Amino acid sequence: MTTTSPSMVHIKTTVNGQVHELLVPPYMSLLDTLRELIGLTGTKEGCLDGNCGACTVSVNGRIVDSCLVLGAEVDGKEVDTIEGMATPEGLHPLQQAFLEEAALQCGICTPGFLVAAKSLLDNEPSPSEGRIRHWLAGNLCRCTGYDKIVRAVQKASTQ
Amino acid sequence: MVATYDAKTDYKVVGTNPIRHDGLDKVTGRAIYGGDVTVPGLIWGDVIRSPHAHARIKSIDTSAAEAMDGVYAVLTHADFPVVDEREIEAGEDIVNLKRDQSNIMADDKVHYKGHVVAAVAAVDRNTAQEAASKIRVEYEVLANVSDVDAAMAENAPIILESLVGDHLGEDVPNTNIARIFRHEFGNLEQAFAKSDLVIERTFSLSMVHQGYIEPHNATVIWAEDGNITVWSSTQGSFGVRAQTAGMIGVPETRVKVNYVEIGGGFGGKTKVYLAPIAALLSRKSGGRPVKLVMDRTSVFEATGPAPGGKIRMKVGVTREGKVTAADTDLIFESGGYPGSAVGAAAMCVFACYNWPASRITGYDVLVNKPKSAAYRAPGSPQASFAIESVVDEICEEMGFDKIQFRLDNAAHEGTRRGDGVQFPRVGLEECLRAARDSDHWNSPLGDAPAGKARGRGIATAYWMNGGGKSTCDLMLQDDGTVMMNEGSADIGGTRVSIAMQAAEVLGIPAEDIRPSIPDTDSIGFTGVTGGSRTTYATGLAAYTAAHLLVDELKDRLANLWETESGKIDFADGVFSSDGQSIGIQELAGKLDPTGGPVTSTASVNPSSAGAAYAAHICDLEVDLATGKTDVIRYTAVQDVGKAVHPQYAEGQIQGGVVQGIGWALNEEYFITDDGAMANRSFLDYRMPTSLDMPMIDTIMIEVPNPLHPYGVRGVGEVPICPPLSAVVQAIHGATGKRYYELPVKPGRILEATNGD
Numbered sequence: 001m002t003t004t005s006p007s008m009v010h011i012k013t014t015v016n017g018q019v020h021e022l023l024v025p026p027y028m029s030l031l032d033t034l035r036e037l038i039g040l041t042g043t044k045e046g047c048l049d050g051n052c053g054a055c056t057v058s059v060n061g062r063i064v065d066s067c068l069v070l071g072a073e074v075d076g077k078e079v080d081t082i083e084g085m086a087t088p089e090g091l092h093p094l095q096q097a098f099l100e101e102a103a104l105q106c107g108i109c110t111p112g113f114l115v116a117a118k119s120l121l122d123n124e125p126s127p128s129e130g131r132i133r134h135w136l137a138g139n140l141c142r143c144t145g146y147d148k149i150v151r152a153v154q155k156a157s158t159q
Numbered sequence: 160m161v162a163t164y165d166a167k168t169d170y171k172v173v174g175t176n177p178i179r180h181d182g183l184d185k186v187t188g189r190a191i192y193g194g195d196v197t198v199p200g201l202i203w204g205d206v207i208r209s210p211h212a213h214a215r216i217k218s219i220d221t222s223a224a225e226a227m228d229g230v231y232a233v234l235t236h237a238d239f240p241v242v243d244e245r246e247i248e249a250g251e252d253i254v255n256l257k258r259d260q261s262n263i264m265a266d267d268k269v270h271y272k273g274h275v276v277a278a279v280a281a282v283d284r285n286t287a288q289e290a291a292s293k294i295r296v297e298y299e300v301l302a303n304v305s306d307v308d309a310a311m312a313e314n315a316p317i318i319l320e321s322l323v324g325d326h327l328g329e330d331v332p333n334t335n336i337a338r339i340f341r342h343e344f345g346n347l348e349q350a351f352a353k354s355d356l357v358i359e360r361t362f363s364l365s366m367v368h369q370g371y372i373e374p375h376n377a378t379v380i381w382a383e384d385g386n387i388t389v390w391s392s393t394q395g396s397f398g399v400r401a402q403t404a405g406m407i408g409v410p411e412t413r414v415k416v417n418y419v420e421i422g423g424g425f426g427g428k429t430k431v432y433l434a435p436i437a438a439l440l441s442r443k444s445g446g447r448p449v450k451l452v453m454d455r456t457s458v459f460e461a462t463g464p465a466p467g468g469k470i471r472m473k474v475g476v477t478r479e480g481k482v483t484a485a486d487t488d489l490i491f492e493s494g495g496y497p498g499s500a501v502g503a504a505a506m507c508v509f510a511c512y513n514w515p516a517s518r519i520t521g522y523d524v525l526v527n528k529p530k531s532a533a534y535r536a537p538g539s540p541q542a543s544f545a546i547e548s549v550v551d552e553i554c555e556e557m558g559f560d561k562i563q564f565r566l567d568n569a570a571h572e573g574t575r576r577g578d579g580v581q582f583p584r585v586g587l588e589e590c591l592r593a594a595r596d597s598d599h600w601n602s603p604l605g606d607a608p609a610g611k612a613r614g615r616g617i618a619t620a621y622w623m624n625g626g627g628k629s630t631c632d633l634m635l636q637d638d639g640t641v642m643m644n645e646g647s648a649d650i651g652g653t654r655v656s657i658a659m660q661a662a663e664v665l666g667i668p669a670e671d672i673r674p675s676i677p678d679t680d681s682i683g684f685t686g687v688t689g690g691s692r693t694t695y696a697t698g699l700a701a702y703t704a705a706h707l708l709v710d711e712l713k714d715r716l717a718n719l720w721e722t723e724s725g726k727i728d729f730a731d732g733v734f735s736s737d738g739q740s741i742g743i744q745e746l747a748g749k750l751d752p753t754g755g756p757v758t759s760t761a762s763v764n765p766s767s768a769g770a771a772y773a774a775h776i777c778d779l780e781v782d783l784a785t786g787k788t789d790v791i792r793y794t795a796v797q798d799v800g801k802a803v804h805p806q807y808a809e810g811q812i813q814g815g816v817v818q819g820i821g822w823a824l825n826e827e828y829f830i831t832d833d834g835a836m837a838n839r840s841f842l843d844y845r846m847p848t849s850l851d852m853p854m855i856d857t858i859m860i861e862v863p864n865p866l867h868p869y870g871v872r873g874v875g876e877v878p879i880c881p882p883l884s885a886v887v888q889a890i891h892g893a894t895g896k897r898y899y900e901l902p903v904k905p906g907r908i909l910e911a912t913n914g915d
Contacts, residue, residue: 027285041195042188044422046372047455051841054372082188095186099178102806105651105814107185108192108373108422137850140841142370142423143651144810145817146849 373422463532
């Protein structure tokens with residue numbers, strides 16, 4: 001028997017509730033799978049080495065840096081991205097709070113912060129300031145100094 | 160002549176906090192940034208970079224890359240046209256086209272590690288990467304210089320052999336010092352002789368990076384008719400147009416730059432790195448759209464950091480607490496090519512005080528590190544660190560109150576900056592008084608937990624703010640909505656702050672203005688979003704265009720009302736004359752009989768802008784066993800002129816403060832002996848995280864800028880300046896030691912406190 005690496009990997013994954021069946025190159029990150037193959041560019045590339053958090057998405061309810069996960073790894077899994085956060089009924093309270101509290105400046109880190117903050121509030125509805133700062137420490141923002149981001153999460157957590 | 164205004168006081172829109180127009184797209188992932196751009200038929204480019212800090216390129220073998228399946232084009236410097244040493248303005252930098260062309264792709268020498276040597280275009284990103292890795296470059300490695308002392312030493316390796324230095328007006332070949340210049344007034348010797356105390360210190364700083372989260376990117380099509388279309392993350396589309404056209408040798412008007420959202424810049428995205436490469440790759444690939452996205456290592460190694468260097472600082476005072484004289488040498492690293500922020504540093508360094516005599520000597524010095532670029536108030540943070548550290552030391556030595564001493568010597572209206580510029584109305588004294596009266600300054604520092612020590616620091620700073628060219632078009636719609644085109648890249652909420660100024664004139668809600676940022680073919684020239692100029696200058700264009708719109712509507716209404724336009728008043732969105740009145744939005748639907756749609760356009764070019772001053776207070780705690788520092792309370796006082804959108808004005812201050820704290824405590828280019836940056840990732844180049852920071856309190860003082868009808872001053876840059884010294888003086892307060900080298904990282908604190 002010979003072993004050859006396949007040129008493409010067949011996956012079936014659910015992204016924001018919609019099933020996608022794809023052939024992905026074995027080296028392709030989840031980030032590029034989302035951006036290049038599915039066309040969801042709301043997840044951002046900042047560093048490609050898991051240090052900025054701009055590419056944060058949720059896989060089976062757990063947040064990951066999608067630049068450090070292979071597209072092939074999400075076969076059979078549920079992926080949630082920034083594009084799935086608002087519903088036909090309106091924005092998620094975090095999105096609304098980010099707007100009202102001016103918690104974004106350039107906005108490149110915003111999708112990652114929102115996805116990360118949502119996963120915090122999904123599990124802990126009323127986190128302390130310290131807990132928010134600790135949870136979001138994997139997401140870098142260079143514009144805001146974090147003050148208004150933390151306040152926006154605090155605001156959303158009381159709603 | 161410079162127009163001056165008595166600022167309006169009764170605002171309806173200015174001073175409120177509407178939700179920014181582009182906000183929804185940015186919280187839902189819809190906003191299109193440069194890296195998100197895709198075009199039918201898109202192919203990808205990649206580059207190879209020098210592994211050496213200083214080397215001569217002996218040969219480049221591209222044959223293996225060219226032979227690969229899926230490769231469309233390979234590019235070296237030989238593919239670039241020969242351009243003259245022409246200088247063009249690029250916002251906060253001057254760009255020398257020939258040298259910048261060599262900076263974005265090396266000619267016969269590499270000047271720093273990470274310097275681009277060749278590029279490829281291929282069917283996808285992975286193939287492009289693989290092809291680039293097959294390019295073979297033979298180097299003759301040269302001795303490198305990685306700091307200003309080594310660069311200025313006798314017999315130092317010469318980095319740019321064609322450079323003729325300008326040393327106080329004298330042409331000097333074979334040098335790494337590109338420029339020495341001096342600003343001097345008063346009799347320095349006599350003034351120092353009248354001093355009761357003279358302190359002289361030398362400070363060292365490392366390069367630091369702007370640290371924007373979005374890497375540089377460019378997508379370019381060079382079509383068969385010679386027209387070039389660019390999408391690229393930038394602080395100014397017209398700057399991309401000028402630099403790209405200049406480096407590839409085509410007329411500027413052949414290049415159209417489409418606006419894309421920008422993921423942070425802080426000065427670093429006024430420079431162009433990728434668009435000319437993508438353009439030439441596109442032409443060599445038969446007009447295919449070519450996209451390049453930089454990786455993070457390359458952003459650190461090869462895009463503009465802020466200069467490090469050395470600052471010698473000598474200051475005299477009398478025992479009565481008046482400054483007598485100041486003398487400084489500002490020795491800044493320009494990086495691999497000439498042109499650091501030392502010129503701006505020289506304008507800022509002494510601008511907080513009213514000196515009887517001063518001398519400022521600036522040195523622009525090449526080193527084998529990336530070419531420096533603008534970073535938020537370029538040059539001022541370094542200068543503020545040095546002068547404010549010496550002032551702090553003087554105050555402690557002489558027993559002066561640190562705020563009263565600054566008030567007694569503060570620059571004010573009529574004071575001359577060190578290079579001769581005279582100030583109009585400025586707000587430094589107001590900032591200092593607000594700091595003195597603040598809750599923070601009047602609250603005790605509190606006791607540190609066991610094993611820790613607390614300290615408090617205060618520092619001030621100045622930034623001159625920019626004016627310059629901006630354009631705004633307004634188009635009134637039948638339903639009373641006003642479409643707005645303006646040319647400024649929106650990095651932090653300027654669509655809304657510009658729209659609000661038009662809304663204020665028109666007396667309509669900010670939400671009824673719909674701002675767009677068009678491509679360079681579709682809007683009048685507008686300079687970069689930099690120099691804290693955007694809300695000021697593009698806002699002035701919006702204000703002016705709104706007044707033109709009102710004037711036109713008065714003419715139209717004069718027809719309808721059968722009166723003269725001069726007899727029609729306009730206030731708070733309502734036209735009135737002889738007992739008749741109509742709101743502007745109601746009138747909008749009735750214009751057809753008067754000649755159809757009403758539009759206006761305004762271009763402005765304010766030559767001066769009105770200075771920004773800030774005073775910051777920092778409390779922190781040092782762990783005496785580990786040297787780790789935690790900022791526990793921070794208050795930034797700043798004269799903002801008039802906060803158009805207070806939330807976003809405050810956000811600028813908070814963001815600048817945290818960058819300044821990072822500069823003081825953590826951030827540096829750690830350079831190895833062979834000239835490589837050792838900490839070239841976000842993991843190792845440690846920028847502040849949410850966990851490191853407290854809330855950042857602000858006190859916004861509004862001393863109206865006489866150069867703007869609403870008193871607006873630039874806000875964005877000066878807040879990065881005071882933290883360097885405020886933090887370090889607070890560490891001095893906690894540890895009892897003085898620190899003259901940045902960053903004051905745990906190791907430096909432990910070295911200083913060893914045995915205490």
